[in-house]
Amino acid sequence: MSLSTKFGFAERVGKRSGRAYAVHVLGCKVSQIEADGIARTLESEGYEPASPGEPAEVVVLHACTVTARADRDALRQLRRLRRENPAALLAVTGCLAERDPEGLSRRPEVDVVAGHGSRLALPRLLEDAAAGLLPGKVADRTSSPAEVLASPFAAGGPDRTRAFLKIQDGCGRRCAFCIVPSLRGAERSAPDGEVEDAIRSLGEAGVPEVVLCGVHLAAFGHDRGGSLLGLLRRLEARPPACRLRLSSLEPMEAGEDLVDLVASSRVVAPHLHLPLQSGSDAVLRRMRRGMTRARYRALLLRAARANPRVHLATDVIAGFPGETDAEFAETEALLAELPLASLHVFPFSPRSGTAAAALAERDAVPAAIRTRRAARLRALDATLRRRYAEAHDGRAADVVALRGGVGLTETYVEVALLPGGPPPASRFAASLALRPDGRIEARPAVPFSC
Numbered sequence: 001m002s003l004s005t006k007f008g009f010a011e012r013v014g015k016r017s018g019r020a021y022a023v024h025v026l027g028c029k030v031s032q033i034e035a036d037g038i039a040r041t042l043e044s045e046g047y048e049p050a051s052p053g054e055p056a057e058v059v060v061l062h063a064c065t066v067t068a069r070a071d072r073d074a075l076r077q078l079r080r081l082r083r084e085n086p087a088a089l090l091a092v093t094g095c096l097a098e099r100d101p102e103g104l105s106r107r108p109e110v111d112v113v114a115g116h117g118s119r120l121a122l123p124r125l126l127e128d129a130a131a132g133l134l135p136g137k138v139a140d141r142t143s144s145p146a147e148v149l150a151s152p153f154a155a156g157g158p159d160r161t162r163a164f165l166k167i168q169d170g171c172g173r174r175c176a177f178c179i180v181p182s183l184r185g186a187e188r189s190a191p192d193g194e195v196e197d198a199i200r201s202l203g204e205a206g207v208p209e210v211v212l213c214g215v216h217l218a219a220f221g222h223d224r225g226g227s228l229l230g231l232l233r234r235l236e237a238r239p240p241a242c243r244l245r246l247s248s249l250e251p252m253e254a255g256e257d258l259v260d261l262v263a264s265s266r267v268v269a270p271h272l273h274l275p276l277q278s279g280s281d282a283v284l285r286r287m288r289r290g291m292t293r294a295r296y297r298a299l300l301l302r303a304a305r306a307n308p309r310v311h312l313a314t315d316v317i318a319g320f321p322g323e324t325d326a327e328f329a330e331t332e333a334l335l336a337e338l339p340l341a342s343l344h345v346f347p348f349s350p351r352s353g354t355a356a357a358a359l360a361e362r363d364a365v366p367a368a369i370r371t372r373r374a375a376r377l378r379a380l381d382a383t384l385r386r387r388y389a390e391a392h393d394g395r396a397a398d399v400v401a402l403r404g405g406v407g408l409t410e411t412y413v414e415v416a417l418l419p420g421g422p423p424p425a426s427r428f429a430a431s432l433a434l435r436p437d438g439r440i441e442a443r444p445a446v447p448f449s450c
């Protein structure tokens with residue numbers, strides 16, 4: 001999983017007439033898909049979404065724990081949810097529940113803690129908790145990881161403009177900074193055929209873009225003798241009625257053939273999110289990334305050669321333990337040189353239980369320096385994003401209309417739509433123009449078809 005998690009806050013609430021629930025999620029796309037699955041599981045057991053602004057009887061917080069900041073956000077949300085729903089049964093699920101069940105169970109706001117293996121059993125756990133039958137707050141693992149992944153499910157979001165399909169879980173690597181492998185278990189993939197069918201069904205149902213997600217998406221199929229490349233080649237040979245987009249891919253697994261395919265595909269959007277984490281070979285070794293600066297550079301230049309318009313994005317950690325000024329300068333220089341469109345910057349924060357946390361005890365970069373380095377990289381990110389968006393002036397694009405008067409190009413640039421223009425979830429060919437306010441505007445050319 002990349003560290004490109006966006007700490008957004010999403011809610012699933014609505015009009016109700018039965019037992020009212022609300023599911024809240026903090027975390028990455030995989031977490032959002034899982035939260036959507038929890039909502040559907042509750043609905044299949046007779047729960048109904050709570051009306052907006054009204055207290056729910058059951059509240060679920062599906063929370064991330066990838067950084068210390070994610071933990072702080074989750075605890076703040078927990079306090080808020082308890083304040084707003086004083087009589088509710090409050091359950092915590094997700095990676096945070098998996099990492100720190102005992103700590104959560106000591107919090108007065110929390111009634112039930114259910115890790116990944118207990119997610120499917122949540123309705124029964126909630127009923128047991130309401131009846132006082134749950135011994136303690138922490139649920140025993142009741143489902144196997146394979147059951148949790150039983151079938152990939154789409155989280156279309158309320159407006160169906162884009163669907164997110166989780167097709168892989170777990171990670172077999174051990175990057176020094178990452179807690180994810182110990183929370184998510186071994187790599188496992190949904191069956192190719194099911195994934196292909198789900199994509200085709202979503203396209204036929206009118207969803208214009210499907211985003212394939214996984215904890216370690218580049219490893220999709222490896223546990224079944226298949227590969228992401230094989231899946232995409234089949235879809236390329238017989239295109240679905242929607243465009244595809246890939247969430248982040250670890251560069252050490254992605255490989256040249258996959259990068260070539262994505263950069264020049266007629267089905268997959270030309271958008272590659274390849275987490276670098278550091279541009280210094282010494283730091284990459286300490287991170288146990290299995291990747292070098294030279295290999296990463298070659299991969300990105302190859303993608304840009306195949307398609308100069310491809311959106312290349314990366315993740316970078318500022319102030320990994322022991323990172324010297326010279327090592328940081330190598331990272332900064334590499335990022336400035338590569339044809340990148342955007343950066344996701346994370347000041348290093350230790351996760352207990354990781355190798356990097358032990359390194360940080362001996363050789364931490366002072367917090368002020370981490371902050372300063374992150375600020376420099378964020379300034380570079382702002383420049384890259386502006387430059388990449390401005391390069392779209394005068395171009396043709398394949399745009400999906402989202403809600404709120406904005407659209408998304410195949411190259412992952414958010415564009416302004418004309419008032420009264422195409423409705424949400426429509427997909428159209430557009431010509432793009434840079435406005436005086438610096439935004440890119442999409443003007444429909446002809447209705448777009450796959």
Ligand code: SF4
Nearest residue numbers: 001171173175178180
């Ligand atoms: S261990 Fe490495 S490859 Fe696996 S999820 Fe974490 S960052 Fe990604």
